[in-house]
Amino acid sequence: MCFPVSAYRGRLAPSPTGLLHIGHVRTFRVAAQRAKEHQGTLVLRNEDLDPQRSRPEFARAMIEDLRWLGIDWTEGPDVGGPYGPYSQSERREHYLAAWRRLRDGGFIYPCTCSRKDLAQSASAPNEGDDEPIYPGHCRGRTDAASFIKPAGVNWRFRVPYGGIRCGAAILTRPGEPSEAVTFIDSNLGPQSYIPGCDFGDFLVWRRDDVPAYQLAVVVDDAAMRITEVVRGADLLKSTARQLFLIRTLEYPAPAYFHCDLVRDATGGRLAKRHDSLSIRHLRESGHTPGQVNEIAVHA
Numbered sequence: 001m002c003f004p005v006s007a008y009r010g011r012l013a014p015s016p017t018g019l020l021h022i023g024h025v026r027t028f029r030v031a032a033q034r035a036k037e038h039q040g041t042l043v044l045r046n047e048d049l050d051p052q053r054s055r056p057e058f059a060r061a062m063i064e065d066l067r068w069l070g071i072d073w074t075e076g077p078d079v080g081g082p083y084g085p086y087s088q089s090e091r092r093e094h095y096l097a098a099w100r101r102l103r104d105g106g107f108i109y110p111c112t113c114s115r116k117d118l119a120q121s122a123s124a125p126n127e128g129d130d131e132p133i134y135p136g137h138c139r140g141r142t143d144a145a146s147f148i149k150p151a152g153v154n155w156r157f158r159v160p161y162g163g164i165r166c167g168a169a170i171l172t173r174p175g176e177p178s179e180a181v182t183f184i185d186s187n188l189g190p191q192s193y194i195p196g197c198d199f200g201d202f203l204v205w206r207r208d209d210v211p212a213y214q215l216a217v218v219v220d221d222a223a224m225r226i227t228e229v230v231r232g233a234d235l236l237k238s239t240a241r242q243l244f245l246i247r248t249l250e251y252p253a254p255a256y257f258h259c260d261l262v263r264d265a266t267g268g269r270l271a272k273r274h275d276s277l278s279i280r281h282l283r284e285s286g287h288t289p290g291q292v293n294e295i296a297v298h299a
């Protein structure tokens with residue numbers, strides 16, 4: 001007897017920095033559904049990269065709550081699998097290898113700007129995006145190769161920009177090649193972002209020696225052979241950044257499916273720390289998994 005073999009590999013990638021809430025559930029349900037439709041594999045990755053904010057008890061609660069909701073994965077920190085470890089805190093060697101490749105190729109540079117320097121620069125943080133556009137002070141540095149370790153300075157990826165007029169962004173430098181990042185999102189359609197306008201030279205490694213989100217995700221998605229990334233639409237610009245890293249590191253690019261964000265009654269984004277909407281709270285107040293899934297779908 002012959003079974004259809006599917007190469008589809010999707011992932012759930014929660015951060016254990018708090019309790020899972022209803023806003024996550026919808027995205028995770030979509031991710032699980034798409035893996036199922038493609039008779040694919042679903043991977044759970046514990047994104048506990050940030051030692052200051054991640055807690056093992058939240059990681060345990062996250063796994064328990066997802067299982068309780070009926071979401072099934074077949075590779076993850078609790079069940080193992082061929083591409084482990086599945087917790088980012090245990091994958092430092094992978095990130096370091098990528099950092100070395102980027103350093104050797106001259107794609108990243110050390111940045112010693114202080115928070116104050118960055119706060120005083122003209123570009124404000126983009127809406128819905130936690131990383132302000134970097135004004136470019138250290139972009140011309142050529143001493144990357146003299147660093148044998150990333151610790152002690154911030155490391156930024158030098159995005160190709162220049163010659164583009166884009167309002168208040170001060171990254172434009174005539175003469176440098178510029179290039180829009182375009183991709184087709186399986187849910188939201190064609191997307192286009194302009195480096196220097198929509199985002200600047202982004203962090204790949206933090207001065208406190210923690211790999212930045214963008215680098216870790218790209219390295220892990222490639223290492224775990226992820227073929228489709230399902231996540232919230234708040235990460236669309238992160239996808240644009242990550243596509244530069246993917247191309248530079250010569251990884252295959254996954255497909256993307258960005259889910260619409262769950263909004264509250266006033267149209268604002270549901271806050272992650274909204275405790276009354278945590279799965280744990282809903283569960284303890286007597287809701288069934290089916291009811292919680294219903295709330296997530298209609299939120």
Ligand SMILES: [Zn+2]
Nearest residue numbers: 111112113138
């Ligand atoms: Zn700098």
